[in-house]
Amino acid sequence: MAYSDKVVDHYENPRNVGSFAKGEEGVATGMVGAPACGDVMKLQIKVNRDGVIEDARFKTYGCGSAIASSSLVTEWVKGKTIEEAATIKNTQIAEELALPPVKIHCSILAEDAIKAAIADYRKKYGGADAAPSDQAARSPEPVGEPR
Amino acid sequence: MNRDHPIYLDNSATTPVDPRVAAKMIPWLTEHFGNPASRSHAYGWEAETAVENARAEVAKLVNCDPKEIVWTSGATESDNLALKGAAHFYKTKGRHLVTMKIEHKAVLDTMRELEREGFEVTYLDPEPSGLLDLEKFKAALRPDTILVSVMLVNNEIGVIQPIAEIGEVCRAKGIVFHVDAAQATGKVAIDLEKLKVDLMSFSAHKTYGPKGIGALYVRRRPRIRLEAQMHGGGHEKGLRSGTLATHQIVGMGEAFRLARLEMAAENERIRMLRDRLLEGLRGMEEVYVNGDLEHRVPHNLNLSFNYVEGESLIMGMKELAVSSGSACTSASLEPSYVLRALGRNDELAHSSIRFTLGRFTTGEDIDYAVKLIKERIGKLREMSPLWEMYKDGIDLNAVQWAAH
Numbered sequence: 001m002a003y004s005d006k007v008v009d010h011y012e013n014p015r016n017v018g019s020f021a022k023g024e025e026g027v028a029t030g031m032v033g034a035p036a037c038g039d040v041m042k043l044q045i046k047v048n049r050d051g052v053i054e055d056a057r058f059k060t061y062g063c064g065s066a067i068a069s070s071s072l073v074t075e076w077v078k079g080k081t082i083e084e085a086a087t088i089k090n091t092q093i094a095e096e097l098a099l100p101p102v103k104i105h106c107s108i109l110a111e112d113a114i115k116a117a118i119a120d121y122r123k124k125y126g127g128a129d130a131a132p133s134d135q136a137a138r139s140p141e142p143v144g145e146p147r
Numbered sequence: 148m149n150r151d152h153p154i155y156l157d158n159s160a161t162t163p164v165d166p167r168v169a170a171k172m173i174p175w176l177t178e179h180f181g182n183p184a185s186r187s188h189a190y191g192w193e194a195e196t197a198v199e200n201a202r203a204e205v206a207k208l209v210n211c212d213p214k215e216i217v218w219t220s221g222a223t224e225s226d227n228l229a230l231k232g233a234a235h236f237y238k239t240k241g242r243h244l245v246t247m248k249i250e251h252k253a254v255l256d257t258m259r260e261l262e263r264e265g266f267e268v269t270y271l272d273p274e275p276s277g278l279l280d281l282e283k284f285k286a287a288l289r290p291d292t293i294l295v296s297v298m299l300v301n302n303e304i305g306v307i308q309p310i311a312e313i314g315e316v317c318r319a320k321g322i323v324f325h326v327d328a329a330q331a332t333g334k335v336a337i338d339l340e341k342l343k344v345d346l347m348s349f350s351a352h353k354t355y356g357p358k359g360i361g362a363l364y365v366r367r368r369p370r371i372r373l374e375a376q377m378h379g380g381g382h383e384k385g386l387r388s389g390t391l392a393t394h395q396i397v398g399m400g401e402a403f404r405l406a407r408l409e410m411a412a413e414n415e416r417i418r419m420l421r422d423r424l425l426e427g428l429r430g431m432e433e434v435y436v437n438g439d440l441e442h443r444v445p446h447n448l449n450l451s452f453n454y455v456e457g458e459s460l461i462m463g464m465k466e467l468a469v470s471s472g473s474a475c476t477s478a479s480l481e482p483s484y485v486l487r488a489l490g491r492n493d494e495l496a497h498s499s500i501r502f503t504l505g506r507f508t509t510g511e512d513i514d515y516a517v518k519l520i521k522e523r524i525g526k527l528r529e530m531s532p533l534w535e536m537y538k539d540g541i542d543l544n545a546v547q548w549a550a551h
Contacts, residue, residue: 003462011462017530034548035533038456038482038497042532059532063458067530116549 003064004098010068015075018057020044026054028124030116033109038062041070043113045077045085047121053077053085058113065103069093069110077114086118153468154512158353158446158505159302159330160470164398165355165506171401172357175394183391184382194393201400205349205362208332208403211339217363217383218391222329223253224376225348225363226296228387229325230257232373233294233346234266237323241291244268247279248488249303254296254327275490276439277306285316294323299337299347300330303472303485303501304438305447307335314343323371329353329361333406334414334444339364345371351395355506356402360395363387409506417504418445420513424502427517431524433537437472437486437499448502451486451495454534455527460500463523467516472499494533494543 003011019042020027026047033040039062046055056074060067072093077085090107093099099107155163175197183198185191199213206213219225234244246258248270258268269287274280279297288295295317297308310326317324328337329350339347347364351357365371365386379388425448428434433453449472452460457471472483482496491499502516528534536543 008462011459014530019535031532032549035497035543036493036548038493040532040548042535059530059535061454061531061533062456064462066456067459112549 006072006097007064007068007099010071010097011064014058014067014071016055016057016071017059019059020046020055020057026125028117028121030113030118030120032112032116033062035061039066039106039109041066041109041113043070043073043110043117045117045121047082047125051081051083053080053082062106062109063103065097065099066106066109068097069099069106070113072096073110073114082118082121085114088114153466154508154516155468156502156504156508156512156516157468157470158508159305159501159503161352161358162355162505163507164352164357165402165405167405168356168398168401172394172398175397179393181393183393184380194391197393197400198391198396201396204400204404204407208407209328209337209339209347209349209364210341211364212367215339215364215367217365217386218396219361219363219387220359221352221361222251222327222348222350223361225350225361226251226253226325226327227257228363228373228376229346229348230254230261230294230296231376232386233323233325233371234261235374236372237293238266241289241293242266243289243292244294244296245271245284245287245292246296247271247273247298247308249273249277249301249485250296250298251302251327251329254298258296273488276442277301277304277437277485277489278439278442279308279313281309281312281316284313288316288320288322292320292322294325296325296327298327298330300328300334300444301438301485302330303483304449304489305330305444305503306438307331307442307444310344311342317345318343330444332403333410334446336410339366345369346373351399351402354402354406357395357398360392360399362399413506414445417506417508420508420510421445421448421502421504423510424448424504424513424517427513428520431521435495437489437491437495446504448504449486449499450502451491451499452524453495453498454531454537455524456497457499459527460498460520460523463527464519466519470501472496472501 029044031042042059044057045053048054056077058070058074060070090111093107093110094104179193181190181194183194202213202216205216244266262268299310314324323345325346326344327348333354345366349362351360375386377388382388435451437449461471472486482493486496
């Protein structure tokens with residue numbers, strides 16, 4: 001199986017591996033997948049008072065493409081509001097990493113992980129905190145994101 | 148071995164052609180290129196002699212009569228010829244066939260095809276060790292059973308089935324017994340004079356011979372009959388038509404000759420290396436051996452590294468050539484059917500790596516592999532949410548997974 005350079009890069013130099021300390025403020029966790037399927041992703045987002053994702057962490061049990069998809073996602077959600085993060089599509093992830101058809105499901109799982117983390121956030125901190133999408137206080141777009 | 152290629156620990160997938168075998172083959176391509184069936188000139192005669200010498204070498208390794216060896220294109224074809232050939236020939240005696248769930252696809256898929264033709268097949272489960280239980284085997288036999296197929300050595304876990312005992316049972320009941328020995332030649336002693344086996348499949352490329360050539364043993368006493376699957380010029384006593392590939396056959400003959408001479412010493416060296424690999428890795432937490440360690444060829448080690456997925460591990464070990472029972476490495480996204488049949492849960496099947504050592508594996512290769520694996524497992528476990536949960540004392544079986 002030949003991997004794209006980007007997948008290899010994320011695998012060798014994964015971004016934001018780990019977990020936030022238990023009980024840390026503003027943290028929400030999404031866990032998707034199942035060991036029986038060979039894919040489990042845990043995505044944690046740290047959201048500030050303005051509803052902007054300041055930081056993210058991931059841990060993944062899965063193949064190289066799954067690891068790369070979740071690593072990429074932690075990069076992309078940083079600086080986005082909850083609403084913006086919810087719009088990240090698996091097709092963007094798959095395109096960025098040049099995933100072959102047999103690995104597309106890894107990108108789908110990564111998209112699900114974001115949604116699960118957001119759902120956990122809403123459950124813990126309520127739904128109405130998110131900042132409006134045209135707010136001036138929004139952070140600059142992260143590097144490497146497709147237009 | 149050159150280091151710009153990975154260290155090769157996938158000998159059950161295929162083996163390099165031994166340089167001595169390659170050297171013997173080459174003159175039969177360009178100089179002595181005759182068709183062994185050409186009866187009228189020296190090109191044909193010398194090719195025929197070479198073919199018969201090779202046939203004798205194959206027969207010597209397994210202690211049978213050369214007349215009982217039929218050349219094929221490989222063990223897959225031998226399996227097809229044996230199973231379809233015998234089932235069709237003996238179908239008036241009965242329509243029930245018995246095999247195991249952990250057989251190679253060449254057997255399983257041929258059995259499926261026979262089912263489509265109207266035969267009935269029983270696929271027996273192995274014990275968790277991978278071995279066939281003889282009582283369960285006997286219980287599966289019926290008055291209308293005509294054919295049994297059980298492999299001698301399993302390709303994924305390397306376990307050795309009790310072929311001698313199975314043979315006794317089959318002979319007593321007049322049931323034809325086929326054995327796929329593709330992974331066995333050069334690794335375990337095979338004595339067809341003692342074993343009550345009627346048909347046996349051989350492959351050259353698992354025993355340091357070239358790919359694309361194999362053989363089928365067909366017993367003469369008592370005589371086993373088969374319906375041919377390849378029709379044409381009537382080669383191999385009508386059992387397998389097609390011009391014989393002299394160079395390939397010479398290669399297989401030489402490979403099997405070397406196996407006969409070197410097997411005993413080689414096995415001991417390889418056993419020592421395999422055990423060194425096992426000892427090096429066993430100290431790690433949550434590492435499981437798949438399949439019985441005792442009734443197993445010395446070349447094979449199949450391990451599951453819990454909480455780490457197999458493909459991600461292989462990706463992190465580009466310096467090693469191995470294979471995994473993980474779904475991600477198969478085109479179908481299903482984990483190894485062999486490991487599932489042993490009762491391994493899906494996670495352990497997804498976390499498995501198969502190491503198969505060989506003639507050209509060195510101690511340095513093993514020491515390097517141990518170091519590399521430990522490092523990479525460490526790194527991947529740091530990245531694994533399952534390892535984190537295990538360390539936190541969470542029971543993973545009790546978790547409600549949000550599978551998609």
